[in-house]
Amino acid sequence: MSATLTPAAQQTAFDAASFEKFLATRTEPVWATELRRNAFEAYRESLLSELDPEEWKRVDIRAFRPEKFSIPAASASTHALETLLADRAEFAGVVSHLDGACTRTTLSEKWAQKGVLFGNLSDLIQTHGDVLRPHLMTRGVKPDSDRFSAWHAAFWTGGTVLYVPRNVEVNEPLYSLIGLAAEAAADFTHTLIILEEGASATLLEETTSASSTATGLHVGAVELLLARQSNLRYVQLQNWNDKVWHFAHQVGRVEADASLQWTVGGLGAKLAHIHQDVFLDGRGAEAEVNGVTFATDRQVISYYTQQTHNAPNTRSDLLYKDVVRDKARVIWRGMIKVAKDAQKTDGYQRNDGLIMSDTCRVDAIPGLEIEADDVRCTHGATCGRVDEEQLFYCMCRGLSRSEAMHMIVQGFFQRVYDRIPVEIVRETLGHAVERKLGIFG
């Protein structure tokens, strides 16, 4: 299923000549260019081999044609993007990208004065290269992980960077918007969040399409790097139209006594595959991962999640809830890894699937790899249909079958919402699910 790319891919916007042309458009420190060149080599090599069958065997990307996509030339497009989050709160800062290029950055003076950086990777790599260099694709997303990470590392065009200095607590949410507009545009934005010791922040990120018909490609990366005792809430709502291919490597690294709360919403895309890794690197580190996925029509949404415990007394807690309808498919492959020294690990992973039609499908495969001998790790996966007795009960109280179904679906997601402390995120997810269900209040 995971065939190597077709020969046609050799003559694309991503071949050697195009890469050189692309480099010529960039203004970057030498080290960054080196990083790209190495990544490009890795990318070329990776095309010759199969993708990891363990990760990809249930995800069919034979219909994916990379040669159909290209990075748009810096466009002056000013599409109005329909967003779920933008108008729901006052944000301390906003970074927006359209077709891979940054269109807007703001950060309230209050935080800028405290040394917080919130802006576009393409700019900050020039102005604050020394701050970013130790973190950019060194500890989080590794360029040579696979074809997609290498491809991204060679061609990233920009993205949202948040840097919070030591002991600065940004107690107002920040917002990042990633949009696609042009037909066949490829987006290679990179999200990099660096929290120094004792820092804290909340970043809400959203991906969206300007039109419902334009095809698109996202080859993304997310790096969440938490130093000791820092605290990050990160939300990514993937809400592309259903013509977009979405591939992403997303990594959180959590040091001692730091706490990461990570929520992913998977609503859009034609096919999405996300490799999501959380590393608990220091004693007392903890991570909570929440997933809300709703796939309809012929969407395929796939997650490959890993919770890796590298240190003692660490805690990870993953809960994904998937609703699937029509001919859609959701695939979740989860793994908890516990290193030999990571005693007293508390690891949890669970995926619940709810099936709304006869023709959809959920594959949920939890897994454990434990080398330590004093740990508590639990995993589970459930999958079922909307319960007929629940529907009957609701209908006996005057709810139509469809209204009852929708209420049961919302209730199904409620368990995840209950874990999300940011109210606008709960509201937004609920609203997005309602819209997708076709309820317009």
Place this chain on the structure above:
Amino acid sequence: MSSLLKITDLHVAVDEKPILKGVSLELRQGEVHALMGPNGSGKSTLAYTLVGHPKYEITSGTIEIDGTNINELDPCERARLGLFLAFQYPVTIPGVKVADFLRHAVTNIRNPERKEGEGLIPMREFRKELKERMEELGMDLEFARRYLNEGFSGGEKKRMEILQLAMLQPKFALLDETDSGLDSDAVRVVSEGLKKLSGPQMGSLIITHHERLLEYNVPQFTHVMLAGKIVETGNAELAHELHNHGYAAIRERHPAEAAEEQERQAKAQTANAGF
């Protein structure tokens, strides 16, 4: 004008097995009926059939409200016409808050033409009403924020059914062993609750084995079922007699149905032995 729920010669099958064999009954708004009978006589089947459970197939006979045949209506449509069943085993709806659920239900029952997504009754008005009903039933207001029946005790679930009854104010309330599995305090609360709700606007059909519920809600009519038929109808005295002396006299007076009951039980035992 008071509404009439009219059941005429109702035959019902489950998985093609006949359970009800010609039940007729008329329930008017404002009346209290008791429905009694030994286990397996078809009381719950009648209740489920009346509210439209898809598993119960009407093979002949009619259910009418004010002359309109509702045989083919789905449970939602029947509820909007004023039918309500207090479940013997209320269903848990995970993640759905009592208040949200009831706000949708109340809106739909009061505005039967409402389509999904159309406006709900104003929050303030609804909350006030819910609070009042909960206080009347001695319920902790915290229940409104809990998920429907999730983690509720048996008594809490039954009280929740009565709360829904109070909020939805149906024309016809069917209570399926609402007093079963409760301790005597809980039975009293539920019985008093039902009594408060009774009045000229509501007709009740109370399915029960016990007398307590009927002490508070004295029936004008008591119906006795045996083997899928109503074999006798009397007044409150009959309920009292059955409670004190059981169904032996009934079986004696109706030997044909009693024989059929025995036959069914024997068959059921054979079937169970097969497992």
